[in-house]
Amino acid sequence: xxxxxxxxxxxxxxxxxxxxxxxxxxxxxxxxxxxxxxxxxxxxxxxxxxxxxxxxxxxxxxxxxxxxxxxxxxxxx
Amino acid sequence: xxxxxxxxxxxxxxxxxxxxxxxxxxxxxxxxxxxxxxxxxxxxxxxxxxxxxxxxxxxxxxxxxxxxxxxxxxxxxxxxxxxxxxxxxxxxxxxxxxxxxxxxxxxxxxxxxxxxxxxxxxxxxxxxxxxxxxxxxxxxxxxxxxxxxxxxxxxxxxxxxxxxxxxxxxxxxxxxxxxxxxxxxxxxxxxxxxxxxxxxxxxxxxxxxxxxxxxxxxxxxxxxxxxxxxxxxxxxxxxxxxxxxxxxxxxxxxxxxxxxxxxxxxxxxxxxxxxxxxxxxxxxxxxxxxxxxxxxxxxxxxxxxxxxxxxxxxxxxxxxxxxxxxxxxxxxxxxxxxxxxxxxxxxxxxxxxxxxxxxxxxxxxxxxxxxxxxxxxxxxxxxxxxxxxxxxxxxxxxxxxxxxxxxxxxxxxxxxxxxxxxxxxxxxxxxxxxxxxxxxxxxxxxxxxxxxxxxxxxxxxxxxxxxxxxxxxxxxxxxxxxxxxxxxxxxxxxxxxxxxxxxxxxxxxxxxxxxxxxxxxxxxxxxxxxxxxxxxxxxxxxxxxxxxxxxxxxxxxxxxxxxxxxxxxxxxxxxxxxxxxxxxxxxxxxxxxxxxxxxxxxxxxxxxxxxxxxxxxxxxxxxxxxxxxxxxxxxxxxxxxxxxxxxxxxxxxxxxxxxxxxxxxxxxxxxxxxxxxxxxxxxxxxxxxxxxxxxxxxxxxxxxxxxxxxxxxxxxxxxxxxxxxxxxxxxxxxxxxxxxxxxxxxxxxxxxxxxxxxxxxxxxxxxxxxxxxxxxxxxxxxxxxxxxxxxxxxxxxxxxxxxxxxxxxxxxxxxxxxxxxxxxxxxxx
Numbered sequence: 001x002x003x004x005x006x007x008x009x010x011x012x013x014x015x016x017x018x019x020x021x022x023x024x025x026x027x028x029x030x031x032x033x034x035x036x037x038x039x040x041x042x043x044x045x046x047x048x049x050x051x052x053x054x055x056x057x058x059x060x061x062x063x064x065x066x067x068x069x070x071x072x073x074x075x076x077x
Numbered sequence: 078x079x080x081x082x083x084x085x086x087x088x089x090x091x092x093x094x095x096x097x098x099x100x101x102x103x104x105x106x107x108x109x110x111x112x113x114x115x116x117x118x119x120x121x122x123x124x125x126x127x128x129x130x131x132x133x134x135x136x137x138x139x140x141x142x143x144x145x146x147x148x149x150x151x152x153x154x155x156x157x158x159x160x161x162x163x164x165x166x167x168x169x170x171x172x173x174x175x176x177x178x179x180x181x182x183x184x185x186x187x188x189x190x191x192x193x194x195x196x197x198x199x200x201x202x203x204x205x206x207x208x209x210x211x212x213x214x215x216x217x218x219x220x221x222x223x224x225x226x227x228x229x230x231x232x233x234x235x236x237x238x239x240x241x242x243x244x245x246x247x248x249x250x251x252x253x254x255x256x257x258x259x260x261x262x263x264x265x266x267x268x269x270x271x272x273x274x275x276x277x278x279x280x281x282x283x284x285x286x287x288x289x290x291x292x293x294x295x296x297x298x299x300x301x302x303x304x305x306x307x308x309x310x311x312x313x314x315x316x317x318x319x320x321x322x323x324x325x326x327x328x329x330x331x332x333x334x335x336x337x338x339x340x341x342x343x344x345x346x347x348x349x350x351x352x353x354x355x356x357x358x359x360x361x362x363x364x365x366x367x368x369x370x371x372x373x374x375x376x377x378x379x380x381x382x383x384x385x386x387x388x389x390x391x392x393x394x395x396x397x398x399x400x401x402x403x404x405x406x407x408x409x410x411x412x413x414x415x416x417x418x419x420x421x422x423x424x425x426x427x428x429x430x431x432x433x434x435x436x437x438x439x440x441x442x443x444x445x446x447x448x449x450x451x452x453x454x455x456x457x458x459x460x461x462x463x464x465x466x467x468x469x470x471x472x473x474x475x476x477x478x479x480x481x482x483x484x485x486x487x488x489x490x491x492x493x494x495x496x497x498x499x500x501x502x503x504x505x506x507x508x509x510x511x512x513x514x515x516x517x518x519x520x521x522x523x524x525x526x527x528x529x530x531x532x533x534x535x536x537x538x539x540x541x542x543x544x545x546x547x548x549x550x551x552x553x554x555x556x557x558x559x560x561x562x563x564x565x566x567x568x569x570x571x572x573x574x575x576x577x578x579x580x581x582x583x584x585x586x587x588x589x590x591x592x593x594x595x596x597x598x599x600x601x602x603x604x605x606x607x608x609x610x611x612x613x614x615x616x617x618x619x620x621x622x623x624x625x626x627x628x629x630x631x632x633x634x635x636x637x638x639x640x641x642x643x644x645x646x647x648x649x650x651x652x653x654x655x656x657x658x659x660x661x662x663x664x665x666x667x668x669x670x671x672x673x674x675x676x677x678x679x680x681x682x683x684x685x686x687x688x689x690x691x692x693x694x695x696x697x698x699x700x701x702x703x704x705x706x707x708x709x710x711x712x713x714x715x716x717x718x719x720x721x722x723x724x725x726x727x728x729x730x731x732x733x734x735x736x737x738x739x740x741x742x743x744x745x746x747x748x749x750x751x752x753x754x755x756x757x758x759x760x761x762x763x764x765x766x767x768x769x770x771x772x773x774x775x776x777x778x779x780x781x782x783x784x785x786x787x788x789x790x791x792x793x794x795x796x797x798x799x800x801x802x803x804x805x806x807x808x809x810x811x812x813x814x815x816x817x818x819x820x821x822x823x824x825x826x827x828x829x830x831x832x833x834x835x836x837x838x839x840x841x842x843x844x845x846x847x848x849x850x851x852x853x854x855x856x857x858x859x860x861x862x863x864x865x866x867x868x869x870x871x872x873x874x875x876x877x878x879x880x881x882x883x884x885x886x887x888x889x890x891x892x893x894x895x896x897x898x899x900x901x902x903x904x905x906x
Contacts, residue, residue: 018155025185026172028175034091039168055175
């Protein structure tokens with residue numbers, strides 16, 4: 001039923017909004033989209049500790065990748 | 078698999094949003110693989126929500142300590158607003174693990190950026206519209222022609238009168254409430270042309286044609302007229318007599334497909350059928366006062382309705398033919414005659430019943446006729462006729478049996494229809510002792526038969542007795558089990574469906590036998606299963622009363638009899654003029670005969686026979702003949718004995734008393750012999766003769782006494798056995814009557830025994846004479862002729878008695894009289 005789906009979507013949106021507020025207050029550096037992916041993963045049974053560990057590792061990898069790219073750009077210039 | 082795919086997709090999305098690594102980069106793939114593997118690990122347990130709450134509480138407290146109350150409050154309010162789901166602890170746990178010194182870096186102003194309201198879109202203004210599409214055209218302000226808008230929203234009100242309306246557009250485009258305009262469009266109008274033929278046929282029929290000419294009509298028209306007539310409706314071809322509903326033909330009609338004679342003959346036959354059906358219809362409309370006839374009417378009305386519907390099926394064949402038929406009047410006649418045959422036979426039965434005379438007519442004459450017809454129909458195998466007749470019969474019989482059931486269960490006569498019931502109340506204030514025989518009686522017809530349907534006659538006696546038994550039981554203060562449990566009886570098997578089932582399984586079983594068996598089974602359900610029946614309630618009292626009578630009247634206990642007799646004799650001798658005081662005699666009897674266990678002394682009464690007068694100078698035995706001992710028996714026993722006076726027993730007691738007096742008088746003489754001189758060795762011949770006579774007289778009295786005792790004991794025992802085996806008061810009454818007759822005969826009290834009884838009375842008188850003459854005989858004052866005379870008298874009387882008894886015993890087949898005769902003959906010499 002469309003009305004039920006709308007209310008579900010609205011509830012999910014509200015949850016994401018409030019979690020985003022908490023995330024911002026706690027300075028987790030998670031943007032809304034990443035937070036949505038995290039919520040979906042948790043709802044699919046992913047362990048939050050494992051997920052937190054993954055996010056930290058991704059940030060490290062991302063920093064390394066940015067550093068490598070920055071070094072390559074400097075060398076090209 | 079789907080779950081793994083979902084995880085992989087979400088992980089890919091997370092990596093894409095959390096990092097800037099492009100998807101086609103090798104690092105992305107390796108990261109994704111590692112991440113998926115890592116995330117699939119489910120070895121870790123669920124998040125502890127209490128721990129999460131504690132950490133948040135700790136964090137909020139820390140915010141307060143670190144002077145970041147704004148953060149604490151904002152966090153607290155966000156936590157309160159967060160919807161509580163299954164995964165909420167997990168979400169919060171994730172955020173706690175990713176938190177990075179919020180008291181230093183977080184600002185509540187950042188929240189404003191997250192939840193800033195969306196700006197509504199700018200409203201469209203006329204300036205913008207004009208800017209897009211300037212109003213410069215000349216005809217822009219001209220009137221718009223109707224019909225320009227093709228959206229269909231406008232009501233095309235003016236069009237429907239010109240164009241052919243179509244139901245669909247009109248229905249969807251009409252205003253609410255315009256149903257009057259819609260309704261005619263949904264009515265299917267018949268094609269009026271189809272009836273033209275019927276109208277013209279009717280017109281032709283309704284014209285008064287010339288008396289000489291024959292009207293020619295089609296067979297279909299004639300069939301239509303015939304079927305209308307058979308339904309009892311007015312037609313043009315047939316006319317109906319208003320009095321007797323007889324059907325006649327008004328016109329000379331013929332058809333081109335058949336000859337005049339055939340058409341006329343067939344129409345006459347139809348008229349006959351119509352007459353019979355009208356007769357039945359007229360009878361069905363008549364008011365019947367009797368309930369069973371109303372039930373018969375109702376059943377036959379259903380059958381008539383069925384016949385009408387079958388005639389309608391015939392009509393439908395011509396009005397809505399499913400396939401081609403040949404329209405044939407003769408064929409319709411054959412069909413109708415077969416259909417109406419049972420009704421025609423029923424009309425004959427009803428006519429026969431109505432024509433029988435009133436005087437000898439039974440109120441159940443119709444039921445009897447239906448019963449006979451059912452038996453015949455079943456025997457010849459006419460199932461159609463049997464179905465019609467038997468249904469009506471059984472419906473009437475069921476109604477008739479309802480008051481019968483009430484009578485059988487509670488002894489209550491019906492109030493409304495009572496004048497036809499087989500039992501009626503003969504005496505309303507009947508003496509209790511006559512209730513069984515006098516209160517009710519069978520109602521008889523003038524010809525002497527019981528007023529009941531013929532099929533019920535074999536059961537009438539039983540039903541009559543059942544009802545009387547219930548009344549009797551009620552008078553005894555008992556309630557039958559049916560009244561206690563509210564039994565309503567079951568007439569369920571007395572319907573045609575059950576009968577049909579039985580006849581299907583046993584087709585050779587005659588109808589009357591089946592009905593009789595069903596009625597027998599039904600009556601068996603009316604008999605109470607518990608022990609309360611009239612005979613059960615009566616038998617104890619009856620046997621007690623019989624036992625009492627043996628003790629009181631027949632001297633079963635000789636000592637008690639002697640205890641009564643000797644004071645009585647003494648009183649008679651001492652007070653010859655006043656010994657017959659009833660009160661004193663009654664007290665004497667109650668204090669002697671009434672002392673037996675089981676005897677109610679207050680029921681004993683002694684008096685003098687009404688109309689007789691005691692002569693004080695008469696012989697004792699003669700005076701004793703006027704003494705009357707009575708015993709008051711209870712009213713239930715009176716219904717068996719049919720009399721409160723036990724004349725036979727009273728007469729037997731008197732005889733017994735006379736024998737006792739005679740023996741008493743003779744016994745006391747023995748002591749006188751001792752007064753003779755002791756030296757006397759031989760007695761005078763007169764005295765010898767007297768002694769011999771005395772001995773013989775005593776022997777005679779002893780034999781008679783023994784005969785009375787034996788007879789009483791034997792007959793009493795037989796009576797007791799027969800009473801216990803008796804079924805019902807009528808059988809008990811018959812047994813009692815036979816016993817009384819036999820007792821009378823054996824004790825020589827019956828009218829036929831008068832000569833023998835007189836001879837015995839003579840012998841008893843002889844005893845008294847001898848007793849009176851004894852003192853004179855002892856003194857030698859009396860001559861020997863007197864003694865010889867007495868002896869001769871005795872011999873004569875004895876011979877007469879024994880011969881008479883022998884003859885009566887052989888003629889009547891009474892062994893006890895024969896035994897007495899033998900005793901008197903062989904031992905009396």
